[in-house]
Structures are given as C-alpha cells and as structure tokens.
Amino acid sequence: MDKPLVSFFFATLNRKDVVQETLEKLHEQEYRPIEIIVADNCSTDGTPEMIEKQFPGVKLLRLTRNHGAIAARNIACANSKGKYVVSIDDDSFPGKEAIVRMVSEFEKDEKLGLVVFDIYNYDVHIKHYHDEAHIPDERQSIEKYNWSGCGGAYRREIFETHGYWEEWGRQAPFESSVSAKAMLMGYTGKQFSDIYVFHHWSPVGDPATFRRSEIADITACRSTLFFAVKFFPMNSVTLIFLFKLAWITVFHVFDTWRFTLLKGWFSGWLKVHYVMKERIPLSQQQVNNLSISLNAKGR
Amino acid sequence: MKILIIRTIQVPLALKLIKEIGEKFGGAEISVLTNPQQFDRVKELSELKQVFCTRSRRDYSFMTIGLMNILKIRKSDFHSVIIPHMQAGIGGFGNVLAILPLLKIRNWFHCSTDWKLIEIKKSTLWTLFLKTLLSAVFFIPMAALTLVGFLYVLIADRKIRDLSKTKRWYAGYGDL
Numbered sequence: 001m002d003k004p005l006v007s008f009f010f011a012t013l014n015r016k017d018v019v020q021e022t023l024e025k026l027h028e029q030e031y032r033p034i035e036i037i038v039a040d041n042c043s044t045d046g047t048p049e050m051i052e053k054q055f056p057g058v059k060l061l062r063l064t065r066n067h068g069a070i071a072a073r074n075i076a077c078a079n080s081k082g083k084y085v086v087s088i089d090d091d092s093f094p095g096k097e098a099i100v101r102m103v104s105e106f107e108k109d110e111k112l113g114l115v116v117f118d119i120y121n122y123d124v125h126i127k128h129y130h131d132e133a134h135i136p137d138e139r140q141s142i143e144k145y146n147w148s149g150c151g152g153a154y155r156r157e158i159f160e161t162h163g164y165w166e167e168w169g170r171q172a173p174f175e176s177s178v179s180a181k182a183m184l185m186g187y188t189g190k191q192f193s194d195i196y197v198f199h200h201w202s203p204v205g206d207p208a209t210f211r212r213s214e215i216a217d218i219t220a221c222r223s224t225l226f227f228a229v230k231f232f233p234m235n236s237v238t239l240i241f242l243f244k245l246a247w248i249t250v251f252h253v254f255d256t257w258r259f260t261l262l263k264g265w266f267s268g269w270l271k272v273h274y275v276m277k278e279r280i281p282l283s284q285q286q287v288n289n290l291s292i293s294l295n296a297k298g299r
Numbered sequence: 300m301k302i303l304i305i306r307t308i309q310v311p312l313a314l315k316l317i318k319e320i321g322e323k324f325g326g327a328e329i330s331v332l333t334n335p336q337q338f339d340r341v342k343e344l345s346e347l348k349q350v351f352c353t354r355s356r357r358d359y360s361f362m363t364i365g366l367m368n369i370l371k372i373r374k375s376d377f378h379s380v381i382i383p384h385m386q387a388g389i390g391g392f393g394n395v396l397a398i399l400p401l402l403k404i405r406n407w408f409h410c411s412t413d414w415k416l417i418e419i420k421k422s423t424l425w426t427l428f429l430k431t432l433l434s435a436v437f438f439i440p441m442a443a444l445t446l447v448g449f450l451y452v453l454i455a456d457r458k459i460r461d462l463s464k465t466k467r468w469y470a471g472y473g474d475l
C-alpha cells in the first residue's frame with residue numbers, strides 16, 4: 001500500500017539562515033513521500049532566491065505583500081496536497097524519525113485528528129539530533145489540543161470541512177482555532193514524547209529579538225475575545241472568562257501606561273457581530289480541553 | 300543559603316538561571332516552584348534541592364500555588380526568591396509579586412533577559428496595590444460593557460438558532 005503524502009509548510013519573513021537550516025533538516029526526514037511549502041511574506045534578505053537556488057524541490061509561494069504569519073500559513077496550507085499537514089515555524093523542524101512515528105499514529109487511530117509535537121530547545125538538544133538521547137526512555141502520550149505553533153500535524157479533512165486558521169487569531173487562539181474545529185468533527189488531539197520538534201528559543205522582551213509591535217498587542221487581545229465568542233458556549237464560565245479579559249485589559253493600562261490592549265478590547269466588541277455570524281460553539285468540556293489561557297498580551 | 304525560584308518555564312532556561320545563581324551566591328541550595336507541566340522534567344535536575352509543584356498550569360496566583368505549598372515554603376526558611384519573569388513572559392508577574400509577602404522570604408529578585416539578578420524593591424508592592432486600586436475603579440464600567448456584549452451574543456445566538464429551527468417558508472399563490 002502506498003504511504004500517504006505528508007505536507008510540511010511554514011511562513012517566513014527575512015530569516016534566511018534559519019530557513020536554510022530548517023529546509024536542510026526537512027530533507028533529512030526519514031519519511032517519504034513529503035512535500036515542503038514555504039510562503040514567503042516578501043523577504044528582502046534573499047530568502048526566496050536562496051530557496052529557489054538550493055532547494056528546487058520546495059514549493060515556494062512568493063506572496064506579493066506581507067500578509068502576516070497566519071494568512072501566509074493558510075495560503076501555504078491551501079496549496080498543500082498531503083493527507084497529513086504539518087505546520088511548523090521557520091525556525092523549527094521535527095526530529096528525523098518523528099514523522100514516521102506521527103504517520104503511524106495517525107494510521108493506527110482514525111479518531112486522532114491532531115498531533116501536538118513536543119518541543120526541544122534547539123541550543124540545548126540539537127547535539128542529540130542523531131542519537132535521540134533527549135527522548136524519555138518510557139514512551140508517553142497525553143491528550144492535548146493547545147500547541148505553540150512550532151509543531152503540529154492535522155488531518156486534511158479538518159481544513160476542508162471547517163476552513164483554515166482564523167486570520168483574526170494570534171498566538172494561542174490562532175493555533176487552537178483548528179484544534180477546536182478538529183474537536184467539532186469528533187477528533188482527538190495527542191502529544192507523544194517521541195514526536196517532537198527542535199525549536200530556536202527567543203527570549204521574551206529581549207531587545208535583540210523583540211519583534212512585537214503595537215498591532216500585535218491589539219490583535220492578541222481582540223482575538224482572545226473573538227475566540228471566546230466564536231467557540232465558547234454562552235454560559236456563566238464564559239462570562240467569567242470575559243470579565244477576566246476585561247480585568248487584564250484595564251490592569252495593563254495602569255501597569256504599562258499603554259492603551260494597546262484597551263484598543264484591542266474595544267475594537268473586538270465593536271466588531272463582534274462579524275464573528276457572531278460564524279459562531280460554532282463547543283461544549284464546556286471541549287473548551288476546558290482546549291486550555292485556552294487568558295494570554296491577552298499574546299505572550 | 301537557600302534560594303527559591305518561582306516560575307521556571309523550561310529545563311534549559313532553569314539551567315541558565317542556576318548557573319547565574321551559582322555565580323552570585325556560591326554554594327547556594329536551590330529549590331524551584333514550577334507548574335505540573337514542567338514538574339517531571341525539572342525534578343530530574345540534580346542541581347535542585349527541592350521542587351514544589353503548583354496545583355494547575357495557570358498563573359502563579361495564590362489559588363494556583365495553594366496554601367499547602369505556601370506553608371511548605373514558609374517552613375523552608377529561604378534566604379532569597381527569584382522570579383525569572385522576563386524569560387517566562389510578564390503576564391503573571393503581578394500575581395507572583397502579590398504572594399511574596401506571604402512566603403516569609405526577605406530578599407526578592409527578578410532577572411533581566413541576560414540572566415543578571417536585579418533586586419525587587421518593596422515599594423514595588425505599593426505600586427502594584429495602587430495600580431490594582433485604579434484598575435478596580437475603571438473595571439466597573441468595563442465589566443458593565445462586557446455584560447452588555449455577553450447578553451448581545453447570547454440573544455443573537457439564540458435568535459440565529461431559533462431561525463435555523465423554523466420550517467422554511469415558501470410564497471404560494473395565496474400569499475401573493
């Protein structure tokens with residue numbers, strides 16, 4: 001029987017060196033057949049030229065403008081053909097045998113819709129790339145639906161049925177939006193100790209790598225609100241969640257003397273009717289399983 | 300000398316911090332208060348004397364840390380506490396700060412992104428108290444707006460659902 005096609009995709013912007021390493025490592029994957037799709041958000045540092053020259057087999061989507069990380073990811077995903085789609089960051093890549101194991105888990109369990117990759121810090125663990133010494137001796141798996149964006153795999157049917165990641169999303173809500181859709185279709189999500197990615201670590205608030213903008217805070221707060229309105233059942237638990245969001249928003253103003261979250265909160269409530277139209281509420285139990293944090297600042 | 304670290308996010312980051320503490324306080328006994336997600340990995344570290352675990356993987360507020368942990372920490376008689384919030388994200392720093400006076404630890408530190416320890420002044424607590432007070436005043440109208448928004452979503456959701464339940468109506472000759 002033919003093995004199913006696995007599609008890897010990621011979005012990038014001006015990160016030539018890490019993209020080069022990620023693509024090299026993806027080509028070292030033991031699993032075949034694979035396809036790799038890169039959505040380039042108009043990089044100016046020669047990233048697309050490098051990909052075209054060094055990795056001619058990679059499907060490069062040269063976007064005409066910077067669409068942002070999520071829209072670019074969606075475009076890449078829409079251009080993939082695999083039965084299983086693996087979303088990674090431009091600075092993360094799976095272990096050499098991780099995809100073999102991932103496909104075997106998907107094929108074994110028809111109800112498994114999402115595999116959340118375990119994350120290993122690149123700087124510390126990359127020396128074990130070949131010997132896998134970082135993996136615990138005993139194989140473990142837990143039910144998990146929230147993930148950090150740098151490594152997650154889905155069945156294609158989820159995207160075909162309920163669409164891609166919410167483009168209003170940011171950070172946790174963005175990733176969990178497809179997990180919520182997987183739940184609606186009755187799929188489960190799991191994390192396995194030997195299915196993992198290596199991920200470069202960027203410290204929060206480090207001026208050298210601080211790539212946050214005002215708009216990021218605004219969308220982070222708004223997308224948390226939108227996520228609740230779109231996927232949460234309207235009950236007292238959701239009301240408390242929304243109160244907490246309001247508290248975090250107002251406290252942020254006095255804590256930092258910045259109005260970014262407040263702007264996001266107001267713009268969220270003013271535009272909430274757009275999300276109302278596409279509301280697909282989960283049960284309270286499913287929402288609890290999603291473990292959405294009140295991470296309004298997107299950190 | 301006994302040192303407590305609150306809010307460790309990953310083992311490699313803990314190791315960096317442990318190294319920094321070793322340089323500042325030579326021969327210190329280091330303990331960590333971490334969350335259940337990191338607990339299994341953190342407790343494997345031989346550099347640590349004791350590992351405390353919060354009740355759930357949320358913020359580090361009083362309810363999440365739990366009274367038992369607070370009592371255990373009080374009994375342990377720590378010399379200093381370190382909160383590496385710059386590396387773990389600053390979302391819950393206020394929550395951790397608010398419980399510090401309960402822990403019976405005299406010296407409080409947080410650290411910069413390059414892992415240098417910086418003392419937290421006691422006046423920071425007063426600032427936090429004032430910020431909370433101000434926030435509480437402005438929270439009232441925001442809570443009211445939230446309630447209105449929630450009711451809007453609730454009613455609109457019901458209406459959309461009711462509409463989808465009704466039988467589709469077709470215009471017949473009698474209606475024209």
